[in-house]
Amino acid sequence: MIPELGHFALVLAFLMALTATFFGLVGAWRGQSAWMAVAPGAVAGQWVFVSLGFACLTYAFITHDFSVVYVAHNSNSQLPLLYRVAGVWGAHEGSLLLWLLILSSWTLAVAYFSGSLPERFRARVLGVLALIGTSFMAFLLWTSSPFARQPMAADGADLNPLLQDPALALHPPMLYAGYVGTSIAFAFAVAALLEGRLDAAWARWTRPWTTTAWLFLTIGIALGSWWAYYVLGWGGWWFWDAVENASFMPWLASTALIHSLAVTEKLGLFKSWTLLLAVFAFSLSLLGTFLVRSGVVVSVHAFASDPSRGIFILALLAFFIIGSLILYAWRAPTLGSDAGFALVSRESFLLINNALLVAAAGVVLIGTLMPMFMDAFGLGKISVGPPFFNVAFLIPMLPLVALVGVGMHAGWKQARLGALQNRFLTLGLAGLALAVLVCWLGFGRAGLLTLLGFAIGAFVCLSAASLPIARWRRGEHLSLGVLGMSVAHLGLGLFTVGVTVAQTYKVERDISLGAGESYTLAGYDFRLVGTRPVTGPNWDGVEATVAIREGAREVTVLHPQKRVYRVQTNPMTQAGIAVGPTRDLFVAMGEDLGAGRWSLRLQYKPFIRFIWLGALTMALGGLLSVGDRRYRRAATSKAAMPAEAALAEGPTRG
Amino acid sequence: MTPRRKRLLLVGGILVGVATATTVATFAFRENLSYFYNPTQVTDGAVPRGRSFRVGGLVTKGSLHREPGKLEVRFVVTDLNRDVTVQYAGVLPDLFREGQGIIAHGKLDPSGVFVADEVLAKHDEKYMPPEVAQSLKHKPNAEGGGT
Numbered sequence: 137m138i139p140e141l142g143h144f145a146l147v148l149a150f151l152m153a154l155t156a157t158f159f160g161l162v163g164a165w166r167g168q169s170a171w172m173a174v175a176p177g178a179v180a181g182q183w184v185f186v187s188l189g190f191a192c193l194t195y196a197f198i199t200h201d202f203s204v205v206y207v208a209h210n211s212n213s214q215l216p217l218l219y220r221v222a223g224v225w226g227a228h229e230g231s232l233l234l235w236l237l238i239l240s241s242w243t244l245a246v247a248y249f250s251g252s253l254p255e256r257f258r259a260r261v262l263g264v265l266a267l268i269g270t271s272f273m274a275f276l277l278w279t280s281s282p283f284a285r286q287p288m289a290a291d292g293a294d295l296n297p298l299l300q301d302p303a304l305a306l307h308p309p310m311l312y313a314g315y316v317g318t319s320i321a322f323a324f325a326v327a328a329l330l331e332g333r334l335d336a337a338w339a340r341w342t343r344p345w346t347t348t349a350w351l352f353l354t355i356g357i358a359l360g361s362w363w364a365y366y367v368l369g370w371g372g373w374w375f376w377d378a379v380e381n382a383s384f385m386p387w388l389a390s391t392a393l394i395h396s397l398a399v400t401e402k403l404g405l406f407k408s409w410t411l412l413l414a415v416f417a418f419s420l421s422l423l424g425t426f427l428v429r430s431g432v433v434v435s436v437h438a439f440a441s442d443p444s445r446g447i448f449i450l451a452l453l454a455f456f457i458i459g460s461l462i463l464y465a466w467r468a469p470t471l472g473s474d475a476g477f478a479l480v481s482r483e484s485f486l487l488i489n490n491a492l493l494v495a496a497a498g499v500v501l502i503g504t505l506m507p508m509f510m511d512a513f514g515l516g517k518i519s520v521g522p523p524f525f526n527v528a529f530l531i532p533m534l535p536l537v538a539l540v541g542v543g544m545h546a547g548w549k550q551a552r553l554g555a556l557q558n559r560f561l562t563l564g565l566a567g568l569a570l571a572v573l574v575c576w577l578g579f580g581r582a583g584l585l586t587l588l589g590f591a592i593g594a595f596v597c598l599s600a601a602s603l604p605i606a607r608w609r610r611g612e613h614l615s616l617g618v619l620g621m622s623v624a625h626l627g628l629g630l631f632t633v634g635v636t637v638a639q640t641y642k643v644e645r646d647i648s649l650g651a652g653e654s655y656t657l658a659g660y661d662f663r664l665v666g667t668r669p670v671t672g673p674n675w676d677g678v679e680a681t682v683a684i685r686e687g688a689r690e691v692t693v694l695h696p697q698k699r700v701y702r703v704q705t706n707p708m709t710q711a712g713i714a715v716g717p718t719r720d721l722f723v724a725m726g727e728d729l730g731a732g733r734w735s736l737r738l739q740y741k742p743f744i745r746f747i748w749l750g751a752l753t754m755a756l757g758g759l760l761s762v763g764d765r766r767y768r769r770a771a772t773s774k775a776a777m778p779a780e781a782a783l784a785e786g787p788t789r790g
Numbered sequence: 791m792t793p794r795r796k797r798l799l800l801v802g803g804i805l806v807g808v809a810t811a812t813t814v815a816t817f818a819f820r821e822n823l824s825y826f827y828n829p830t831q832v833t834d835g836a837v838p839r840g841r842s843f844r845v846g847g848l849v850t851k852g853s854l855h856r857e858p859g860k861l862e863v864r865f866v867v868t869d870l871n872r873d874v875t876v877q878y879a880g881v882l883p884d885l886f887r888e889g890q891g892i893i894a895h896g897k898l899d900p901s902g903v904f905v906a907d908e909v910l911a912k913h914d915e916k917y918m919p920p921e922v923a924q925s926l927k928h929k930p931n932a933e934g935g936g937t
Contacts, residue, residue, distance in 0.1 A: 479799070487801075491807070491808060492807075494808075495807075495808045516825055516826075517825065517826035518823045518824065518825055518826070519823075519824050519826065519844060520823065521824065524823070531810075532808075535807075646861060646879070646880035646881045647861065648859060648860060648861040650859065706884065706885060707884045707885070708884055709884055724881070726880075726881030726882065727881070727882065729856065729858065729859050729860065729861065730856070730858035730859055731858035731859035732859070733858075733859040735861055735880075735881050735882075736881075737880075737881045
């Protein structure tokens, strides 16, 4: 009964979304107030019914309803409660439902906070969001219903053991919140194009939504990277896997969008470019969904390889991308910005930032799609892996990071960086000194690229920290926006330092050890004390005890595990990791080699925590700037606002 | 300089930069691609000498050989037509099993043994590396090779 109710709820949600699309878009086109007024209510209805459907599926998981095909394939009577709940989005159908729930929630939030917007504009935004909802709801209902039934199965096939992990329970919702969040900037862009008008108020309105989506995307990607590090058992934090790239491309585009929105808000420049970026970011999100969901790429994320699904998503992708680009080509010329700008100014730094970010996204896009194209045209089967990306991605990124350190001090319109020359010189030398100190003296050796990477990262950290300090010392008002920017750039600096050190000085060894034997890696002595059997709720396994010493000092004792999940009988590696601020020590069990010996993978990963710390700091910066008071209607300061604010102010109602 | 010329200069500079990046990226591409071959192509000598590439197929049942306690392992990869012996010293992936599809990355040594520096196995029951699946396609009994 409950699964049928869930299915019915999804059908109702589809109708609600269709209603909101029709009355939103057609109502705005015909200028019918009564029609437009339907959209917010319909959008709320859409949310209620999607939530109900989602609740029904969750209920089926919790109560072990193995008559539902999806539950039978992805759960088991032994599965702990946390993973029964997370199992809802553990495979294709349910993760698509989560996608829709998040889209509906974003849409509802936009409807709720947009009361102050001009009626027509609001109806168009909601209409576009509902159109996206309608198409994906159709995709869910016609190709991948999570409520399909079968005769009651005795037990379920269990959730993929790789997904039974707390970080992974959180990773999809965060990532989707970011992915789907790009649809809001897209809806605003399309509405502005339909309207034929775009001003500073539009940008101020779009900014906090875009930044919020961006910060979720940042956290989602960081969680995924952290999970890959300790669950996949290889100790890597980024593999340039097609699916990772699929989430990274929208991130690069959103990052560019956030920055170009800043220029559009402050100066009314880059209007068409900003709109184009909003279209790009959303298109790349859809492309990511297509890559992951169609089975075109094969990885841990690719649940389904049903061709009809691939074609459906490809059709949606084509519709939204081509449709919005045609609209753009038709309407954007009417929005052009007239004003010129100076060569040395914050806006030209932001323009360079955008060019480099888009170039970086382009590099990732080419590398991701090239194997598919080569294969499709019979040019051979290739794989494009880290060797390509590590080189090609660095080329736009290194200058970008370096320019961030300078650009954020530049004033709008006409900057006099000359006055700041001394400060940059001091900070740059300090960064270089830190690089030499840590790399050369701390690690004993350093290549040119390592020193350069570290120095640039450190320079950005120092530069980001000096900005609010300088303002505070001058007694100027420090807005959350400026603070957020500094914090986010500090995160970028920390990330750069982390990547440089972790990639240069990591040590990895696969070895064979017997009980009582030890192996020395990077000055740490790893001793295999012994192994013993262990049992979990739905798995059996072997646990090793590895004692680590540094000289005479006992550092820690690790307990890596090799688990075999009972239902899927797949072995899984649970690495033992000693976390430290300046280094991680990592032990993963390989296999029983016979003769009482085990193969072990030992790793020394200096500064690897800086990578995720940097990413979280960036997200925190985003959070701070969203909290800036100029986005709150109640607290809008008239002085800070450009005069041509035609739309009402501020996105939130306090 | 007029604002327009300044802007042209800036945009031009950026275009040059992006073009340079793209060119370098293309070169990086050629250096860093790795091609996939099946065991038949390997035994026929259709593979590059002294360069890394990837070979994939099913692990022949009973071919896994290791001296007790040693990390080094040897196994045979087949496309059900020809066989290639693979040698590897490292931790095999969790899902490595005899009779299943794998991909190995490495070089061919003069004696015709493929010395792998990386071995990848499928992520779950349903997954077979697409290249492997395709090179097995014309063999009607290929499906039986699994499990």
